[in-house]
Amino acid sequence: MAGPILEAQSITKRYPGVVALRDVSFQLQAGEVHALCGENGAGKSTLIKVLGGVLPHDSYTGQLACDGKPVRFESIRDAEAAGIAVIHQELALVDEMTVAENVFLGNEPSRFGFVQHERMHVETQKVLERFKLEIDPTVRVGELGMGQKQLVEIARALAKHARILILDEPTSALSDKEVRALLAIIQELRAAGVSSIYISHKLDEVFQLADRITVLRDGQSVFTAPSRETDTSSIVQHMVGRRVDELFPPRRGSLGDVLLSVRGLSVAPRAGEAPRLRDISFEVRGGQVLGIGGLMGAGRSELLMHLFGCYGARLAGEVRFRGQPLPENDPAGNVRAGMVLVTEDRKRYGLSLDAGVGFNLSLSALRELSRNGFIDGERELQENRRMMESMSIKAASLEVKVGTLSGGNQQKVVLGRALMTEPKVVLLDEPTRGIDIGAKSEIYALVRGLTEQGLAVVLVSSELPELIGLADRILMLCEGQLGGSFDAREVTQAELLSAAMSKSRVTVSAGEHG
Amino acid sequence: MDKRIALRDFSLLIALVLIGAFFYTGDARFLSARNLAQLGIELSATAVLSLGMLLVILPGHIDLSVGSGVGLIGGVAAVLVSNHDWSAPPALLVTAVLSLLIYTGMGWIIMKERVPAFIITLGGLLVFKGVHWLVIQNETVAVAPGNQENLYSLLTTFYLPNALSTALAAGTIAVLGLAMLRGHRQRATRGFASDSELVFLRWFLSSQVIGLFVLVMSQYKGVPLAALILGVVALLVHVLLQQTRLGRYLYAVGGNEQAALVAGVPVNRVVIGAFALMGVIVALAGYLQTAFAGSSTTTTGQLMELDAIAACVIGGTSLKGGQGTVVGVLFGALIMAMLLNGMTLLAVSPEQKFIARGLVLALAVWMDVRLSQSKTA
Numbered sequence: 090m091a092g093p094i095l096e097a098q099s100i101t102k103r104y105p106g107v108v109a110l111r112d113v114s115f116q117l118q119a120g121e122v123h124a125l126c127g128e129n130g131a132g133k134s135t136l137i138k139v140l141g142g143v144l145p146h147d148s149y150t151g152q153l154a155c156d157g158k159p160v161r162f163e164s165i166r167d168a169e170a171a172g173i174a175v176i177h178q179e180l181a182l183v184d185e186m187t188v189a190e191n192v193f194l195g196n197e198p199s200r201f202g203f204v205q206h207e208r209m210h211v212e213t214q215k216v217l218e219r220f221k222l223e224i225d226p227t228v229r230v231g232e233l234g235m236g237q238k239q240l241v242e243i244a245r246a247l248a249k250h251a252r253i254l255i256l257d258e259p260t261s262a263l264s265d266k267e268v269r270a271l272l273a274i275i276q277e278l279r280a281a282g283v284s285s286i287y288i289s290h291k292l293d294e295v296f297q298l299a300d301r302i303t304v305l306r307d308g309q310s311v312f313t314a315p316s317r318e319t320d321t322s323s324i325v326q327h328m329v330g331r332r333v334d335e336l337f338p339p340r341r342g343s344l345g346d347v348l349l350s351v352r353g354l355s356v357a358p359r360a361g362e363a364p365r366l367r368d369i370s371f372e373v374r375g376g377q378v379l380g381i382g383g384l385m386g387a388g389r390s391e392l393l394m395h396l397f398g399c400y401g402a403r404l405a406g407e408v409r410f411r412g413q414p415l416p417e418n419d420p421a422g423n424v425r426a427g428m429v430l431v432t433e434d435r436k437r438y439g440l441s442l443d444a445g446v447g448f449n450l451s452l453s454a455l456r457e458l459s460r461n462g463f464i465d466g467e468r469e470l471q472e473n474r475r476m477m478e479s480m481s482i483k484a485a486s487l488e489v490k491v492g493t494l495s496g497g498n499q500q501k502v503v504l505g506r507a508l509m510t511e512p513k514v515v516l517l518d519e520p521t522r523g524i525d526i527g528a529k530s531e532i533y534a535l536v537r538g539l540t541e542q543g544l545a546v547v548l549v550s551s552e553l554p555e556l557i558g559l560a561d562r563i564l565m566l567c568e569g570q571l572g573g574s575f576d577a578r579e580v581t582q583a584e585l586l587s588a589a590m591s592k593s594r595v596t597v598s599a600g601e602h603g
Numbered sequence: 604m605d606k607r608i609a610l611r612d613f614s615l616l617i618a619l620v621l622i623g624a625f626f627y628t629g630d631a632r633f634l635s636a637r638n639l640a641q642l643g644i645e646l647s648a649t650a651v652l653s654l655g656m657l658l659v660i661l662p663g664h665i666d667l668s669v670g671s672g673v674g675l676i677g678g679v680a681a682v683l684v685s686n687h688d689w690s691a692p693p694a695l696l697v698t699a700v701l702s703l704l705i706y707t708g709m710g711w712i713i714m715k716e717r718v719p720a721f722i723i724t725l726g727g728l729l730v731f732k733g734v735h736w737l738v739i740q741n742e743t744v745a746v747a748p749g750n751q752e753n754l755y756s757l758l759t760t761f762y763l764p765n766a767l768s769t770a771l772a773a774g775t776i777a778v779l780g781l782a783m784l785r786g787h788r789q790r791a792t793r794g795f796a797s798d799s800e801l802v803f804l805r806w807f808l809s810s811q812v813i814g815l816f817v818l819v820m821s822q823y824k825g826v827p828l829a830a831l832i833l834g835v836v837a838l839l840v841h842v843l844l845q846q847t848r849l850g851r852y853l854y855a856v857g858g859n860e861q862a863a864l865v866a867g868v869p870v871n872r873v874v875i876g877a878f879a880l881m882g883v884i885v886a887l888a889g890y891l892q893t894a895f896a897g898s899s900t901t902t903t904g905q906l907m908e909l910d911a912i913a914a915c916v917i918g919g920t921s922l923k924g925g926q927g928t929v930v931g932v933l934f935g936a937l938i939m940a941m942l943l944n945g946m947t948l949l950a951v952s953p954e955q956k957f958i959a960r961g962l963v964l965a966l967a968v969w970m971d972v973r974l975s976q977s978k979t980a
Contacts (some may be wrong), residue, residue, distance in 0.1 A: 123637050167728070272755065281662060296925060299718030303921075340694070397865070399864055399865065419869060420864055420865060420867055421867045421869040421870075421872075423867070424866070424867025425867070429867070430865055432865060437859075437861050437862075438861045438862055438864075438865045439859075439862050439865075440859060440862055441854075441855055441859045441863070441925065442859065443856070443858055443925060443926065444855070444858050448854070448855075449853075452855055452866045452867075452868065453850060453866045453867045453868075454850070455762070455848045455852075456848070459847070459848045462847045462848050462849060463846050463848075464846060466789075466848060466849055506866060
């Protein structure tokens with residue numbers, strides 16, 4: 090094999106109070122898929138920012154080289170000119186534009202200054218066909234699901250003739266079918282000489298795809314090996330620096346009273362539209378974790394958001410919280426009553442990214458922390474410190490901007506903010522999406538701790554092992570309706586999956602395979 | 604890095620000194636006690652309005668109607684006093700409540716009906732202007748009938764006795780010093796970064812400014828009541844933003860509205876509350892501005908909304924919301940007021956005044972963007 094197509098030598102990057110990368114060296118060979126693993130805050134995102142030109146050359150120490158020649162990236166454009174394209178975890182698509190316009194955003198084919206729409210559509214169509222996915226290039230991106238959006242993002246990089254793709258958690262929001270299609274295309278691209286740096290917490294994907302694996306821990310590169318010569322448990326061990334013996338803590342404690350009950354709930358996105366959720370009933374008791382699963386688009390998130398009061402119009406049914414009817418569309422009232430929501434979309438619903446850690450942590454609990462409208466600064470500080478410690482949030486101080494923290498630490502701030510209100514019911518929407526095994530097990534332990542204190546947890550997850558390991562009862566949603574209700578101790582993944590798929594869906598997918 | 608932060612901290616002050624020096628060399632009367640008293644009164648209306656604008660911009664909204672609102676409320680109060688023989692206190696009280704209701708209503712439409720603030724308040728700008736002209740019937744309506752004095756006219760013609768203003772200044776400096784010292788000690792014991800020299804320098808400079816202001820004013824007629832009103836409003840808004848839940852919520856809504864909603868912040872009530880406070884502040888600014896002119900005319904309050912927005916932006920308030928401070932806005936308002944006052948003194952033509960103010964606004968924001976970029980890099 091020839092020399093490395095992309096090489097980083099002794100990269101060190103400091104943020105105020107934190108060393109994000111410490112003397113990290115990294116090589117990518119031509120035609121290689123090199124996986125990058127590590128816990129949240131291990132420095133993966135920072136390394137990507139260095140390689141992708143997001144961080145200008147002078148903001149860190151160390152050297153970059155392409156094809157053996159030293160390069161200086163002052164901006165993303167410089168990196169793109171060198172053939173490097175980064176596909177970020179949080180998508181950067183314009184919802185109001187069509188797929189083709191997004192693919193060619195900033196790069197529009199034009200003649201005499203006029204955009205050539207037809208050519209744009211045809212070229213986009215070509216790229217999309219390589220994904221074997223039927224997305225109309227003329228459709229608005231806002232109308233696509235999360236999974237399809239991710240593919241548009243990748244198509245955009247390919248349309249720029251990138252020869253090095255950096256994929257940051259590309260499959261965390263994709264369905265199984267989409268994941269398979271994506272892995273196939275990455276392999277196809279490798280055959281065509283396009284190298285990839287692949288960041289994922291899903292180690293099965295990593296081993297399926299990668300030629301080599303590098304593990305980062307605490308800003309240092311601790312392990313690099315060809316994937317044939319290593320295995321999952323040794324990677325995990327390198328990631329956490331210790332053995333993860335049991336991911337899911339055992340169930341303990343007994344069930345309390347019914348805290349949340351839902352009867353015959355039907356919800357439409359807006360009044361007068363067709364229902365998105367139909368005839369859903371369940372109840373959750375204190376000390377219980379209710380898992381909610383289903384395929385993408387089954388209405389899981391919508392159900393949680395509606396219960397919390399920030400989605401849709403109720404067509405029928407009743408929601409009772411501790412025996413009292415729960416008002417619609419009153420999130421502030423729900424928080425006061427003792428129900429909190431932790432959403433999966435941190436950027437949109439999560440945090441004030443420009444504000445400090447402390448500002449975000451205490452936001453929900455300010456009512457308890459103030460007297461006659463005046464905030465008790467001393468108590469606020471104590472509570473913030475206590476929460477920062479008990480959630481083990483890694484930040485230099487309470488005043489650090491939340492936006493500068495790693496994804497896992499941001500998620501802990503969102504959780505900490507919710508828990509500071511001392512809630513009775515916690516609604517969790519994909520709490521472990523895009524975070525690593527170490528942080529996952531911390532969150533699992535936290536959820537167990539909550540139920541032991543008598544709280545009720547409603548957990549939406551797309552990972553079946555997570556539902557089975559953590560929940561007491563599991564509801565599967567299927568196209569907005571209940572597909573089945575199971576005791577988590579007796580159910581298998583196959584049973585859950587078949588409940589998630591309606592008859593019509595099964596025939597469609599069978600038809601595709603045949 | 605330290606030097607750069609210090610430079611940015613005091614950049615508005617430096618700009619202020621430069622502008623002052625420029626006008627002083629142009630005409631030494633600029634720093635005379637008489638002109639500074641004049642400047643203080645001129646400033647009070649714009650600065651009070653700018654503080655209201657801060658409350659609306661922080662949660663990410665805007666209010667274009669306030670200039671017309673100032674004209675309308677000041678005009679209605681003048682008509683009640685001059686044409687309907689009301690005494691000033693009830694006239695001011697009734698119109699303040701009227702303003703509170705109007706602005707609360709606009710806030711309600713913006714949040715409950717989801718019409719953008721830009722549009723609603725643009726409508727307000729036109730409607731209030733029309734109603735204002737109807738109310739005063741396109742005439743000049745004095746704030747006090749005949750050449751008498753009343754509470755309304757005294758707002759900008761009354762000066763505090765020197766003994767009282769000296770006592771107030773000494774008290775303010777002492778309280779300011781204690782508050783800053785306490786804040787610094789607390790931060791230090793909590794292990795937060797707090798530069799004691801910077802804290803002292805801030806206190807020293809503010810004490811100098813306050814002391815000098817009172818001293819110079821005493822050489823004319825004393826501290827203008829309007830300046831005291833501005834000081835009280837600034838203090839109240841500062842405490843509201845820094846110490847109360849509503850203030851914290853204003854920043855949270857501007858920082859990320861969806862996140863604030865999910866966190867349990869009553870977003871609608873917070874924003875409507877900001878507009879309600881804006882209503883009271885519009886009334887106050889209306890009285891000050893109208894009293895300053897002595898009467899309500901068709902041009903009272905004209906373009907004041909732009910001065911208020913400019914003061915916020917020059918003072919470092921983010922138009923996207925979530926960022927801004929009272930001190931910054933006061934500096935911004937002072938810069939805009941000084942420009943206008945100085946150019947009037949130098950007999951600059953109105954055309955050139957507009958151009959100069961526009962250029963200063965653009966320049967100030969450009970410099971701020973540059974400085975904050977080099978700070979983060």
